[in-house]
Amino acid sequence: MTAQIAVFLVLAAVxxxxxxxxxxxxxxxxxxLSLITVMVALAGLYLLQGAEFVAAVQIIVYGGAIMVLFVFVIMLLNAGEEERTNMSSMAHYVGVPLGVVFVIEMAYWIGRATLHMNARASGVVSTRDLSNLLFRExxxxxxxxxxxxxxxxxGALVLARREESE
Amino acid sequence: MNEFAVQHPILAVALPKIVVLLFVLLTALAYLTWFERKVVAHIQARWGPYRVGPHGLLQPLADGVKFLFKEDVTPAGADKFAYFLAPFLALSLAITSIAVIPFGPKEFSVFGQSTPLSITNLNIGLLVLFAITSMGVYGVALAGWSSNSKYPLLGGLRSSAQMVSYELALTMSVVGVILMAGTFNLSEIVNAQQGFHWGFVPRWNLIGWPFPQVLGFLLFFTSAVAETNRAPFDLAEAESELVAGFHTEYASFKFAMFFMAEYASMITVSCLATILFFGGWLSPFPQTPIWAWTHYIPAAAFAAAGLALIVHGVRYITMFGRVVLPVLGLALCGLGVLCGQPGMLDFVQGPFWFLLKIAIFLFIYVWVRGTLPRFRYDQLMGFGWKLLLPLSIVNVVLTSLAIVWTQQ
Incomplete structure (x- = not known):
């Protein structure tokens, strides 16, 4: 159990x-690249809870397919470095307090909830169980x-194509 | 030691296995370059490497030393972090994928702990392999982008587009196999292929029941060759257009890492093709008493190869070769005698057939490279999207229909 907690802490920190x-x-x-790291760490967390299929799909779909498209588009557009600006007054006076409230609220509710820390407890373990749920229930x-x-x-296709036809 | 092994199975069993497999794999990678150069040379009516050691056998060693001692240049304006990350990512992902490959059915014991002939046996082995493959794009894409140079950028863009496109056909082409085996576990996929049609034709998935995966295999191997960026789909490094593609600006050991990553993925793909379509470690001969003599094939093959090497070696042109080749031959003969021992006879069956099948696939890889001209880029994309992907969907539909039909 301690090894599990250690692995969890490392993955969560990453x-x-x-x-x-x-x-x-x-x-x-x-x-x-940072986002890819987050995706892979999340896959590790899923794996830790016994959800093998979800973990693999997380890496294949998010880590592989979607993020490759992100990287590809950034490379293709040759996007440069972003400029750092000071916060707008809107963000300063509304955004920051709202963010703090949100974090406190999340911490409160997560602290109160009784979490099933293991996918095995819910009975959905194998790919077969998951597909039965998805395609039957x-x-x-x-x-x-x-x-x-x-x-x-x-919709995206229509919006992107409109300019061409005119 | 045995108590220690019971208490710490990871340290005592998994770690030695990983170290040994890594050592074997890296040696195999080095000699795969030698094998490829030799085969391509003979296809083109040349001799290939001949000077460094007998038959150029020490060439990989010389190349390795050369790579280590070359100057490691980082181009001006390169994105340092991504430039360093790319080769590490490419090589580590390519090597990791070997961890889920099962090499044989039998268990063996390390310090009294029984353990299977693979690093790990996962229920989602096949999915893990695809996850690793899908991450492999980053090595190429980042290398191309971070070099701050136009040819690598174009090569990186080309190959990431190519890998993303062919990944679809690659994944869809194995769905037929998964449907027939009903599992993602690679060992169980092999076990599902046991048995024989009419008593002597193996029921491998390629010619399996209810739906032979011939189409699936052709689609799988074609898209796998494209996925590993090998000829005739090596547009990422088309020399005549892009100098060397995504790794143009890499030198020294970072270049060697890309090189090794490519060969490691060749080995993984060969393993996967063997497991999915050609019965993995299963012997092509039935296990009935009449066929019992086939158990001696590994021993006979090693001994014959060793004897041939000795006969050839003693007449070799250099003194060094006259010593080294017969010694190698003796070692092979020894291996053959070892494989013939009653205790080893059963154990070596799985690994022998598995490695033999892999070797055949690696040869096909090199053969294809030596024979077919490179695709044009638009042909490549059209081929992937308009032919391979629809055909793989057709294969999935037909396989599902056949399975439902036979189950009724």
Whole structure:
């Protein structure tokens, strides 16, 4: 159990450090690399809780496919370094207090919740269980979600194509 | 020692296994370069490396030393962090993927602890391999971008687009195998291929029941060659257009790391092709008493190779070769005798057939490189998206239909 906690602490620290670095880095590629670190650390956390399939898919979909597209677009556009500016007064007086309130609220509710720290406890362990849930019990929301994504995809295509036809 | 092994299985069992496998793998990588140069040379009616050691056998060693002592130049204006990260990422990911490959069915014991012939046996082994493959793009993309030079950038863009495109066909082409085996576990996929049609034709997935994965295998191997950026899909390093592509600005050992990463992924792909479509460690011969003599094939093969090497070696042109080659031959003969021992006979079956199949795939890799001309970039993209991907979906649909049909 102690080894598990040690691994959890390391992965959590890496994830948080990656997230902070994502915001602080000035070059888009470095930010993207930080985000990849966060994704991989999250996959490790999933693995720690016994959710093997989700962990692998997390790396394949987020770490591999989506972030590769990010990096690819940044490379293609040859985006330069971002300039650092002072915070706007709006961010200063509204954003910072709201952020602090949000963090406190999150800490309060997470502290009160009884978390299932193990995927095995919920009974969904193997790929087979997961697919049974997705394609039997929750098949309607699942298909609806894919339909929504399709609509978003078509919408993006229409918006991007409009200039060409005129 | 045995108590220590019981208390700390990771230190006592896993670590030695990792070290040994790493040592074997890196040596295999080095000699794979020699093998490729030799085979390509003979395809092109040349001799290939011949000067460093008998038949150029010490060439990989000389190359390694050369790589170590070259000046390590970092181009001006390069993004230092990404420039250093890229080769490490490429090599470490390529080597990690070997950890889930099972080399044989039998367990062996380390300090009294029984352990399988692989670093780890995961339920999601195949998914882990694809996860590692999907991360492999970063090594190439970052190398191209961070070099601050136009040819690497173009090469990096090309190859990341190519790898992302062919990953789809690669993943879809193995779905048929997963459907037939019903698992992501590589050992179980091999075990599902046991048995024989009509008593003598092995039921490997390539010619398996209910739906032979011939199409799946062709799609898998084609997209795997593209995924590893090898000829004829090596547009990332098309010399005539891009100098050397994404690693143009790399020198010394960082260049060697990209080189090793490419060969490591060749080995992984060969392992995967063997496991998924050619029955992994399963012998092509039935296990009935009439076929019992086939158990002596490993021993006979090693002994014959050793004898041939001795006969050839004693007449070799240099004094050094006349000593080294017969010694190597003797070692092979010894290995053959060892494989023939009753205790070892069963154990060596799995690894022998597995390694033999891998060697055949590696030869095909080199053969393809020596034979086919390079694709044009638009042809490459059209081939991937318009032919391989639709065909792999057709393969999935047909396999599913066949499985549902036979289950009813």
């Amino acid at each position: 994830a948080v450090a990656g997230a902070i670095s994502l915001i602080l880095q000035r070059h888009p590629i470095h930010s993207a 929750y098949v309607f929301p699942f298909e609806l979600t894919s339909f929504l994504i399709l609509i978003a995809l078509l």
